Amino acid sequence: MNTLHEFALRMGDNVLVLGHRVSEWCGHAPVLEEDIALANSALDLIGQTQLWLGLAADAEGSGKSADDLAFLRDAWDFRNALLCELPNGDFGQTLMRQYLFDAWHLIMLGKLTSSSEERVAEIADKAIKEVSYHVERSRDTVIGLGDGTEESHARVQAALDYLYPYVGEFFVSDKVDEAAARAGIAPRLEDLRGAYDLAVAETMSEATLKLPESEFAHKGGRTGSMHTEHLGHMLTQMQWLQRAYPGATW
Amino acid sequence: MSKEWPLWEVFIRGQHGLSHRHVGSLHAPDAEMAIKNARDVYTRRNEGQSIWVVEARHITASSPSEKGPLYEPSESKVYRHPTFFDIPDDVGAM
Numbered sequence: 001m002n003t004l005h006e007f008a009l010r011m012g013d014n015v016l017v018l019g020h021r022v023s024e025w026c027g028h029a030p031v032l033e034e035d036i037a038l039a040n041s042a043l044d045l046i047g048q049t050q051l052w053l054g055l056a057a058d059a060e061g062s063g064k065s066a067d068d069l070a071f072l073r074d075a076w077d078f079r080n081a082l083l084c085e086l087p088n089g090d091f092g093q094t095l096m097r098q099y100l101f102d103a104w105h106l107i108m109l110g111k112l113t114s115s116s117e118e119r120v121a122e123i124a125d126k127a128i129k130e131v132s133y134h135v136e137r138s139r140d141t142v143i144g145l146g147d148g149t150e151e152s153h154a155r156v157q158a159a160l161d162y163l164y165p166y167v168g169e170f171f172v173s174d175k176v177d178e179a180a181a182r183a184g185i186a187p188r189l190e191d192l193r194g195a196y197d198l199a200v201a202e203t204m205s206e207a208t209l210k211l212p213e214s215e216f217a218h219k220g221g222r223t224g225s226m227h228t229e230h231l232g233h234m235l236t237q238m239q240w241l242q243r244a245y246p247g248a249t250w
Numbered sequence: 251m252s253k254e255w256p257l258w259e260v261f262i263r264g265q266h267g268l269s270h271r272h273v274g275s276l277h278a279p280d281a282e283m284a285i286k287n288a289r290d291v292y293t294r295r296n297e298g299q300s301i302w303v304v305e306a307r308h309i310t311a312s313s314p315s316e317k318g319p320l321y322e323p324s325e326s327k328v329y330r331h332p333t334f335f336d337i338p339d340d341v342g343a344m
Contacts, residue, residue: 031255033276037290137286144279 003179004117005059006079007186009069010176010222011123012052013080016070017231018101019045020238021088030091037137041098044130051123071242075232082221083166085231092152093159095141100163102135103199104170107192116184139203146207157209168217171196176223258284259309260292261302270302281305 023042029035053066078085083101088094109131112124145152171193173181180186204211220226241248255277261270273292278284284303292298312320324330 033287033291040290
């Protein structure tokens with residue numbers, strides 16, 4: 001098992017898949033300002049993807065590039081958490097998904113800045129500045145919608161109920177995560193849960209939203225054992241050009 | 251209640267320590283979001299060091315129809331312009 005490769009793949013696939021999802025809003029957001037803001041976030045995430053998948057490719061040492069990993073793997077090779085691949089739904093669902101991810105991402109990157117692996121620390125150092133802004137924005141919007149009108153409240157509450165069972169996956173270690181933690185590459189995932197729960201509880205209370213009580217957690221994305229049906233559909237969009245015109249560049 | 255968010259005017263101070271300049275406007279529900287939106291809409295290409303936003307309704311503007319009385323009287327008073335001084339090149343932009 002190549003721990004660094006697997007770890008970088010998981011970090012990279014999270015931001016690749018979520019970045020693509022967010023980019024699907026481009027030209028469709030409810031107002032111009034949000035459209036541009038979402039596109040900016042998507043671009044930040046795709047930029048981070050280049051760094052993580054570049055590292056994953058180098059660690060694998062097979063001469064592949066970040067682009068090869070992004071565009072020439074199929075659904076079962078992806079290692080993103082399931083939350084990232086879930087459909088956009090309405091604007092509230094997109095921003096709730098974004099907040100639930102951003103809140104984890106910020107804590108994770110904070111730990112990774114002191115990774116024993118120099119390149120990991122460097123990527124985290126760069127990404128954390130972008131992500132600090134992402135979480136500020138998604139948090140404010142979730143609060144605005146939750147503590148907004150009757151309709152916006154109902155919609156983001158429904159989004160929270162739907163998405164929350166996908167949060168647990170970020171905190172469950174398997175062999176790869178344990179090896180990464182032992183090598184000092186990454187923190188123990190379970191150790192991030194306390195800070196995450198605290199941040200999310202505070203945001204939801206400000207947003208007048210109720211966190212689901214069930215502890216049930218979907219899993220299978222980070223290990224690649226089982227993705228949702230949505231990932232394959234997304235990849236047909238994301239990868240069609242390289243599939244139809246192999247090796248095309250511009 | 252209007253469904254439209256209020257309009258905000260955006261002022262940005264660029265890289266070079268100049269004063270804030272009006273760059274455009276946008277809609278936002280409150281001042282905090284207006285700053286965030288301004289960051290996303292107007293500083294994507296590294297244009298800014300500092301952002302001001304002000305709700306457009308708080309700006310009092312001069313009336314175009316009063317152009318004559320407001321501005322014309324100064325046109326004929328050349329002595330108000332410091333055009334008779336030689337300014338050394340070292341001084342730079344004033």
